[in-house]
Amino acid sequence: MCLSQSVMNYFPEEVLEHVFDFVTSHRDRNAVSLVCKSWYNVEKFSREKVFIGNCYAVNPERLIARFPRLRSLSLKGKPHFADFNLMPHDWGGHVYPWIEAMSKSRINLEELRLKRMVVSDESLELLAKSFPNFKSLVLVTCEGYTTDGLAAIASNCKFLRELDLQENEVDDRKGHWLSCFPESCTSLVSLNFSCLKGEVNVAALERLVARCRNLRSLRLNHAVPLEVLQKILVHAPQLNDLGTGSFTHDPNSETYVKLKNAMKNCHSIRSFSGFLDVNGRCLPAVYPICASLTALNLSYAPGIFSNELAKLIRHCKKIERLWILDTIGDKGLGVVANTCKELQELRVFPSDPYGVGNAAVTEEGLVAISAGCPKLNSILYFCQQMTNAALITVAKNCPNFIRFRLCTLNPIVPDAATNQPLDEGFGAIVQSCKGLTRLSVSGLLTDQVFLYIGMYAERLEMLSIAFAGDSDKGMLYVLNGCKKLKKLEIRDSPFGNMALLSDMGKYETMRSLWMSSCQVTLGACKTLAEKMPRLNVEIISENEGGAGEGEASLDDRDRVEKMYLYRTLVGPRTDAPDFVRTL
Amino acid sequence: MDSDLNLKATELRLGLPGTTDAISPPKNNKRSSPDSDSAPSPPKAQIVGWPPIRSYRKNNLAEAESGSFVKVSMDGAPYLRKIDLKVYNGYLELLEGLEKMFKLTIGEYSEREGYKGSEYAPAYEDKDGDLMLVGDVPWEMFESSCKKLRIMKASDARGLGCAV
Numbered sequence: 132m133c134l135s136q137s138v139m140n141y142f143p144e145e146v147l148e149h150v151f152d153f154v155t156s157h158r159d160r161n162a163v164s165l166v167c168k169s170w171y172n173v174e175k176f177s178r179e180k181v182f183i184g185n186c187y188a189v190n191p192e193r194l195i196a197r198f199p200r201l202r203s204l205s206l207k208g209k210p211h212f213a214d215f216n217l218m219p220h221d222w223g224g225h226v227y228p229w230i231e232a233m234s235k236s237r238i239n240l241e242e243l244r245l246k247r248m249v250v251s252d253e254s255l256e257l258l259a260k261s262f263p264n265f266k267s268l269v270l271v272t273c274e275g276y277t278t279d280g281l282a283a284i285a286s287n288c289k290f291l292r293e294l295d296l297q298e299n300e301v302d303d304r305k306g307h308w309l310s311c312f313p314e315s316c317t318s319l320v321s322l323n324f325s326c327l328k329g330e331v332n333v334a335a336l337e338r339l340v341a342r343c344r345n346l347r348s349l350r351l352n353h354a355v356p357l358e359v360l361q362k363i364l365v366h367a368p369q370l371n372d373l374g375t376g377s378f379t380h381d382p383n384s385e386t387y388v389k390l391k392n393a394m395k396n397c398h399s400i401r402s403f404s405g406f407l408d409v410n411g412r413c414l415p416a417v418y419p420i421c422a423s424l425t426a427l428n429l430s431y432a433p434g435i436f437s438n439e440l441a442k443l444i445r446h447c448k449k450i451e452r453l454w455i456l457d458t459i460g461d462k463g464l465g466v467v468a469n470t471c472k473e474l475q476e477l478r479v480f481p482s483d484p485y486g487v488g489n490a491a492v493t494e495e496g497l498v499a500i501s502a503g504c505p506k507l508n509s510i511l512y513f514c515q516q517m518t519n520a521a522l523i524t525v526a527k528n529c530p531n532f533i534r535f536r537l538c539t540l541n542p543i544v545p546d547a548a549t550n551q552p553l554d555e556g557f558g559a560i561v562q563s564c565k566g567l568t569r570l571s572v573s574g575l576l577t578d579q580v581f582l583y584i585g586m587y588a589e590r591l592e593m594l595s596i597a598f599a600g601d602s603d604k605g606m607l608y609v610l611n612g613c614k615k616l617k618k619l620e621i622r623d624s625p626f627g628n629m630a631l632l633s634d635m636g637k638y639e640t641m642r643s644l645w646m647s648s649c650q651v652t653l654g655a656c657k658t659l660a661e662k663m664p665r666l667n668v669e670i671i672s673e674n675e676g677g678a679g680e681g682e683a684s685l686d687d688r689d690r691v692e693k694m695y696l697y698r699t700l701v702g703p704r705t706d707a708p709d710f711v712r713t714l
Numbered sequence: 715m716d717s718d719l720n721l722k723a724t725e726l727r728l729g730l731p732g733t734t735d736a737i738s739p740p741k742n743n744k745r746s747s748p749d750s751d752s753a754p755s756p757p758k759a760q761i762v763g764w765p766p767i768r769s770y771r772k773n774n775l776a777e778a779e780s781g782s783f784v785k786v787s788m789d790g791a792p793y794l795r796k797i798d799l800k801v802y803n804g805y806l807e808l809l810e811g812l813e814k815m816f817k818l819t820i821g822e823y824s825e826r827e828g829y830k831g832s833e834y835a836p837a838y839e840d841k842d843g844d845l846m847l848v849g850d851v852p853w854e855m856f857e858s859s860c861k862k863l864r865i866m867k868a869s870d871a872r873g874l875g876c877a878v
Binding site for chain 2: 214215272299481
C-alpha cells in the first residue's frame with residue numbers, strides 16, 4: 132500500500148477524480164476518503180451522491196460543508212417501527228431545514244430521495260423554486276404535504292424526470308396538480324401517483340403521457356378508470372413499468388377489447404402493479420404481458436380470488452420479484468413454486484390481519500416455495516403458523532437468503548406441530564444462510580434463538596425482535612455476536628439494563644437501537660447518555676400533551692416505555708417535540 | 715400475556731431481570747393440555763402495531779373490504795344506482811332508502827316467507843358471487859359481505875322467498 136500510495140500522489144487531481152468516478156457505492160467512496168488527505172479532498176469535491184441513513188446523525192450545514200458539489204441526496208427520518216404506530220405523530224424527521232440550507236448555499240440539487248420523513252407543502256414549494264436543474268423526487272412512506280405541494284413541483288421543475296410517491300399519506304386538495312405540468316414538459320421518465328386518493332384530471336394525464344416520449348414508468352391511482360388506462364397504453368406502448376388504477380369493467384364491452392389489444396402492443400412491460408379495484412374477469416387482458424414480467428405486485432388487490440391468482444401466475448414464468456396477499460393460499464404458493472423458477476424475492480402480506488379464522492398461508496406454502504425456487508434470496512412472509520421442521524427444510528433448500536422476515540399473526544405462537552419454541556428453526560436459518568443481512572423473527576422464542584443468531588449471523592445488519600426472549604442474556608448474545616449489526620429494534624421483550632449497558636461502545640458502531648415495552652429503566656438510559664456523548668438517547672413518552680404530567684413522576688427506577696438511541700455528530704436535536712426527551 | 719402452554723421454561727416473563735427462577739432451555743416436549751388442540755388463539759386485545767404492516771396497507775385493505783358504496787340494479791331499469799351502505803343503520807333504513815330511490819314498495823321481511831306479498835325482492839351478491847336474499851344475516855355481516863344489490867321482480871324471486 133505504501134508504494135502504491137506514493138505513486139498515486141504523483142497523479143494530478145483530475146486523474147484521481149476520473150478514477151473515483153468509477154467508484155460509485157457509498158461505502159466504497161467513504162473508504163476512499165479515509166486513505167489520505169489528498170484523496171479526501173479530491174473525493175470531497177467530486178462527490179455528487181450522498182446517502183444519510185439517519186437525518187439526525189448530521190445536520191444540513193455539515194453536509195454542505197463536507198460535500199459542496201452535492202447533487203443527489205438520500206435521507207431517512209423516522210425509525211422502522213414508526214411504520215407500525217409505535218412512534219407518536221410529530222416526532223420529527225422534517226425535511227424543510229435540509230431544503231432551506233441547500234437552497235441558501237446554492238447547491239445544485241438534482242435528486243432528492245426521502246424515506247419516512249415529514250414533507251410540508253412549504254418544503255416542496257421551496258424545493259421547486261430553488262433548484263433549476265431538479266430532476267428527481269422520490270418520497271417513500273412520507274407524509275405532511277398536500278396536492279398543492281405537488282402542483283408546485285409540477286409547475287416549476289422544468290426538467291423533471293421522476294416523481295415517485297410510494298405509500299405516502301397525502302391530503303388531496305381537489306386541485307389539479309397534474310394539469311400544472313406545462314405543455315412544454317416532455318421530460319418525464321417516471322410518474323407514480325398510485326397512493327393519491329383523489330380524482331385527477333384524466334384529460335391532462337393523457338396529454339402528459341402522450342407528449343413524454345421517454346416515459347418508462349407510470350403508476351396510476353384508484354381514480355383512473357380502465358377506459359383511460361386503455362387510452363394511455365395506446366399513447367405509451369414503450370412503458371417498462373405499469374401500475375394500473377381501477378381495473379374493473381364489463382369484460383364484454385368494447386373498451387375491454389380495446390384494452391386487450393393495447394396491452395398486446397406493450398412489449399416492454401417488465402414490472403406490473405396496481406389492480407387497486409379489480410374485477411377478476413378482467414384479468415385475462417393482462418395475460419399477454421405476463422410472460423415477460425420480472426416484477427409483479429398484487430398486494431393491493433384483495434379482490435382477486437385465489438384461483439384467479441393461480442391462473443394469472445401460471446403465465447408468469449420469468450418473475451423475479453412477487454408481492455402478493457395471503458389469499459393466494461398454500462396451494463397458490465405451490466403454483467408459484469412450480470412456475471416461477473427465477474423467483475428471487477417473495478412477499479406475502481396478510482389480507483385479514485386481525486381475522487382469527489381462515490388460515491391463509493402456513494409453513495407448507497413456505498416450504499413449497501423454498502423447494503421450487505432455487506434463486507430465492509429475500510422473503511417477507513406473514514403466516515398463521517410455522518414449524519421448526521419447515522424452517523429447517525427451508526434453510527437447507529435456500530442457503531442464499533440475504534433477507535429473511537417471518538411474521539406470525541399471533542406473535543408468540545409456538546411450533547404448530549410440537550408446541551416448542553421456534554428457536555431451532557430460526558437457528559437453522561442463520562446457520563445456513565451465511566450472507567444474511569436482515570432478519571425478523573416471530574413466534575414463541577427463548578434466549579436460545581439469540582444464542583444462535585449471535586453465533587452464526589456474522590453478516591447481520593438489521594434485526595427485528597418482538598415478544599421474544601427470556602432474559603438479558605438474549606440481547607447480550609446478539610450485541611456480542613453480531614459484529615456487523617447496524618440497526619436493532621426490539622419491542623415487548625424482557626431485556627433490561629444489564630444488557631443495555633454491557634457494551635456501550637457498541638452503539639457507536641450502529642446506526643440506531645429501538646427498545647419499547649422492555650425492561651430498561653430511566654436511570655440506565657441516563658447512565659448510557661452520560662457515558663456516551665456521541666449518542667442521542669431519546670425517551671419518548673406516550674402522552675403527546677407535553678412532558679409535564681408523565682415526566683415529572685418518572686423516577687430513575689421506572690421502566691421507560693420507548694427509547695430510541697442513535698449515534699450522531701451533532702448532539703441533541705433542536706426540533707424535538709415536548710414528549711421527546713433527549714438525555 | 716395469555717399462554718395456555720405448560721412449558722414453564724419458555725414462558726414469556728416480563729419480570730425484572732435478575733429475579734429468581736433459573737432459565738434453562740426447554741428440554742422436553744410437554745404437550746399442552748388437551749383443551750388447546752390448535753395453536754393458542756391470538757391475544758384477546760389487539761396489540762398495537764401487530765402484525766407489523768404499514769397503515770397505508772391496512773387502510774387499503776379496510777377500504778376494499780368494507781368499501782361501503784355498492785351498486786344497485788333494478789330489473790328493467792336502464793341504468794344502475796349507487797348507495798353508501800354506511801349511511802344506513804340497519805335493514806329497515808336500507809329498504810326505506812331503496813323504496814324511495816326506485817319509487818317502489820318492498821314490503822316486510824320474514825324469515826319464512828322472504829318478501830312475500832310485495833312486487834319486488836331485494837337480493838345481493840356476496841363475496842363468493844352468490845345471489846342472496848337481503849335480511850337473513852345480521853346487518854354487520856351483510857354490510858361486510860355485500861358487493862352488489864339487485865332489486866328483483868318478485869316473480870323471479872320465488873326461489874329466494876322460501877326459507878327451508
